[in-house]
Amino acid sequence: EDKVVQSPLSLVVHEGDTVTLNCSYEVTNFRSLLWYKQEKKAPTFLFMLTSSGIEKKSGRLSSILDKKELFSILNITATQTGDSAIYLCAGGNLEETSGSRLTFGEGTQLTVNP
Amino acid sequence: GAVVSQHPSWVICKSGTSVKIECRSLDFQATTMFWYRQFPKQSLMLMATSNEGSKATYEQGVEKDKFLINHASLTLSTLTVTSAHPEDSSFYICSARAFVPGSDTQYFGPGTRLTVL
Numbered sequence: 499e500d501k502v503v504q505s506p507l508s509l510v511v512h513e514g515d516t517v518t519l520n521c522s523y524e525v526t527n528f529r530s531l532l533w534y535k536q537e538k539k540a541p542t543f544l545f546m547l548t549s550s551g552i553e554k555k556s557g558r559l560s561s562i563l564d565k566k567e568l569f570s571i572l573n574i575t576a577t578q579t580g581d582s583a584i585y586l587c588a589g590g591n592l593e594e595t596s597g598s599r600l601t602f603g604e605g606t607q608l609t610v611n612p
Numbered sequence: 613g614a615v616v617s618q619h620p621s622w623v624i625c626k627s628g629t630s631v632k633i634e635c636r637s638l639d640f641q642a643t644t645m646f647w648y649r650q651f652p653k654q655s656l657m658l659m660a661t662s663n664e665g666s667k668a669t670y671e672q673g674v675e676k677d678k679f680l681i682n683h684a685s686l687t688l689s690t691l692t693v694t695s696a697h698p699e700d701s702s703f704y705i706c707s708a709r710a711f712v713p714g715s716d717t718q719y720f721g722p723g724t725r726l727t728v729l
Binding site: 529530532534539540541542543546586590599600601602603604605 | 614618646654655656657658661705707716717718719720721722723
């Protein structure tokens with residue numbers, strides 16, 4: 499059974515801090531690792547990673563994948579209160595019959611205090 | 613781009629009734645749509661995968677006769693919760709994936725909160 503584990507489950511920081519969120523995965527026929535941000539409603543897409551060692555960056559957020567060690571990290575620098583959300587990591591696999599599917603981790607609840 | 617809508621956003625119904633939730637991809641054609649359920653403080657649990665024009669593939673433990681999925685077109689999928697019971701109360705989220713070779717990116721709708729009394 500595919501499994502995605504995120505840590506920590508909860509994190510409280512002050513504005514301006516830098517945070518690192520962790521995601522490890524065991525996914526059959528692994529193809530990609532995705533990060534989403536979920537505020538009050540449905541998740542919004544952040545990154546999709548398919549290659550090891552290549553950092554993806556968007557503003558203050560960056561992420562990297564290690565396919566040998568089966569993990570990914572999401573970094574957020576100079577955090578702001580608007581970064582408060584649940585960050586979800588998902589492993590994507592490739593199935594012959596139904597195409598790829600995502601297995602989600604439990605999420606990391608990030609709270610950024612002013 | 614890549615906008616997915618869901619309707620309704622919130623529904624309250626009596627036990628025993630059926631509820632239909634619509635999921636639409638507004639600016640792209642979704643060859644595959646996914647339905648998830650999320651309980652409070654838990655992650656998304658995949659219920660089923662639907663490809664346009666074919667039967668949905670349900671995850672283990674999800675009753676296909678209770679959660680009817682129809683993916684009639686490349687922009688619309690519906691989930692019908694039949695004979696709903698209070699334990700079906702949850703946040704239902706759909707996602708859609710365009711046919712882009714090598715891409716697993718799913719774009720999520722805003723979700724539907726179902727409360728069964």
